[in-house]
Amino acid sequence: MxxxxxxxxxxxxxxxxxxxxxxxxxxxxxxxxxxxxxxxxxxxxxxxxxxxxxxxxxxxxxxxxxxxxxxxxxxxxxxxxxxxxxxxxDNLLTGQENLRLMADLHHLGRAAGRRRAAELLERFDLVEAAGKPASTxxxxxxxxxxxxxxxxxxxxxxxxxxxxxxxxxxxxxxxxxxxxxxxxxxxxxxxxxxxxxxxxxxxxxxxxxxxxxxxxxxxxxxxxRRIPGGHVLLRFNNSRDLESAVRAVGQATRDGDALELRVPNDGSLSSLKALLDRLDESTVEVDSLSMHTPDLDDVFLALTGNTEKVTTR
CATH class of the missing domain: 3.40.50.300 (P-loop containing nucleotide triphosphate hydrolases)
Structure with missing residues (x-):
């Protein structure tokens, strides 16, 4: 197979x-x-x-x-x-009748069709509504x-x-x-x-x-990861650690007031590990770290150049 x-x-x-x-x-x-x-x-x-x-x-x-x-x-x-x-x-049929109708169309037989309908009503949490019209x-x-x-x-x-x-x-x-x-x-x-x-x-x-x-x-x-814009946001407790991190990581965007450093990163484990290794080698104390990657909206727009909302047509 x-x-x-x-x-x-x-x-x-x-x-x-x-x-x-x-x-x-x-x-x-x-x-x-x-x-x-x-x-x-x-x-x-x-x-x-x-x-x-x-x-x-x-x-x-x-x-x-x-x-x-x-x-x-x-x-x-x-x-x-x-x-x-x-x-x-079918709005005119109950939930149970809709399922039994499908069982008939699949030629399951009366007894097997009733069993299958009961199983699915239970599985989809529809037992209490089984006898009510689907319109409700x-x-x-x-x-x-x-x-x-x-x-x-x-x-x-x-x-x-x-x-x-x-x-x-x-x-x-x-x-x-x-x-x-x-x-x-x-x-x-x-x-x-x-x-x-x-x-x-x-x-x-x-x-x-x-x-x-x-x-x-x-x-x-x-x-x-194919789309630019991914980064790691590092936060520090003091400006000394921030400055040390700037020297250690190279290309980055610094926010001195917020004591934050935005480092370009593709979100992969290997690139994150390389960043942490550089900080560790420079004995930089990092207060917190968060990963930011482009979402699928960014991916879709970048790949298609289409500003229209994604639909299934």
Missing amino acids: TTQAIAVTGLRKSFGDHVVLDGIDLNVPRGTVFSLLGANGAGKTTTVKILSTLIKAGGGSASVAGRDIDADPDGVRAAIGVTGQFSAV YSGGMRRRLDLAMTLVGSPQVIFLDEPTTGLDPRSRRAMWQIVRELVAGSVTIFLTTQYLEEADELADRIAVLDHGKIVAEGTADELK
Whole structure:
């Protein structure tokens, strides 16, 4: 069995003369969270639609859960779940009925379908609301029910399109915990999100898509280290130690009134250790130290030159 849940090579897609995907490559290991970031029109939703077999690619190849999206689309569909940014919950049905309906669509059988529905209601803390119409659910409850419906078929790969849009902070963090639990159970998550904080919090790897091309890929920390502006802020108890530190570290920005020294640093362990070694060799007493690195907003703006808020379109 391949270790890649999703493998994409040279994927292309155009609508008329407009090139949406211009030969992208992606590799997503099993049991991880992969986040695709990009501004409006970058091609993220098109990527998800191709990988979930909703539309055909214009070129290249891709496999999902070990199944080729062109040669075995039915196999791909049987192995995946898709949760869109707009809930697929039927408001006229209760939570329990929504889940049983999905069980019927997956041909689980009456007894097995009831067991699966009961398991998911328990797992997503929806037991008390199981008999109530979905129209009465809060936003967070609807998103939990929507994801529970996606899990009825026990998918190996789940595509999450803006799973927490419109949720309050408590509900958003509850959804994050559910995602972590799914990954702990070896499910692979392909995440698009308009919240850069969400990608930073959840994703094992992040790819930035711009004008149909992958312009950067890596862990959140790796991407942040590519952007200038990272530094270590040193604070001192007296001006003597501040002056000694200036001589020891070389290039730095001094704030004599605040007794602070801002030293450029890429955030890596090796560069931090080198800085501390220089201070130690000069017997400089440091009162406190804090690391400051660019966030994903800085990364996105630097890589794409786009001032538009990140969305998943």
